[in-house]
Amino acid sequence: MNYLRVIIYLCMLGFLIYPQISFAETNGDVPFLINNGKCPNSQNLGHVSSDKGLKNLLNTIIPEVYKNDNYKGWKVETIAHLPKAPHSEAYYAMAKYYCGEEIANNSWFVEVLFPQYLPAYDASHRQIFVTKNKQGQWFAWFRFH
16 A cells, blocks of 8 residues: 555656656757847957947847837946846856857847836846947847846
């Protein structure tokens, strides 16, 4: 009788663990990458030592990233070199993990506020990572939230 009880408990444990394992498995795609799920090609990146020109281009970049009508009336909260961004231990680490240190080091962090979703912090604050190509054009490559 004890063997039957152990078998039943093991089956129940299996039913509880399986959803956790299948949720943790990934198919290799990174849902936050903007460019068809691919990292920027490091061979095509320009060196990004300052955010010169980025502020003006955010008027074009942000509406491209957040196309939904619910994302109108935004305001840029933060622009920082990604390795020195607020909470860099999280954001910089994500960029390095997904696309490598070279891309992370040549990227800028932009935090955007959508006031219509306040007071919910996670709903109202969105983050994107941007960089430049060799032609000097800024583009977003990662969207978090």
